[in-house]
Amino acid sequence: MQGRKDEHRHQELLKEKKELEKNRPHGIDEMRRWKHDMGKILQELELYNK
């Protein structure tokens, strides 16, 4: 059950990452937010790569 839940979260994160990649902002404040949000996703994704 735990494994299935983890895989579900993993897929969710990959989807969110793809969304952010498709929607890159151009303003400085939005870009800072983008970087912050992407950083958080990558941080969580990193747990699946260890």
Next chain:
Amino acid sequence: MNPSDVFRKRNLSKVNFEYEELIGRDFSDSNMKGVNLKNRDIHNADLSCTDLSGADLSGAILFNVKMRGADLQQTNLSSAKLWDADLYGADMRGADIRGADLFYADLRNVDLSNANLSGVNLRHTNLDGAVLESTNFERANYDSDTLDTISENAKSQLKKQGKRW
């Protein structure tokens, strides 16, 4: 001519940019050798195939810039914000990139021989095909995505010198 194009294909090496708005401007194919753009905000600009060798871009805000094929030999990019920058095929031999933020930057096929990347953020940086001869990675931050893009040799160098995030 589009007003943003006035800097294209020009010799700008002696220009004083102090009072120029530089965000989103097109400097592609220009000669900007040795210019001083320290701490300037140049995000979204096009610097593709531009000669920026020996220029001072330390502390500059360079996210989303296009620097494809740019000449960045001996360029000072220390502490520059290069998030999501496109540096595909750029010549960065001997560049000073200490403390720069290369988060999500595209450095495919870049020549980083003898470049100083100490303390840089290399999280999710794509270094596929990059030349990493005598590159200094001391205290560089990296993640599994970074490692996936580099050769075995460079991988062990980065692991030895850098810090896994």
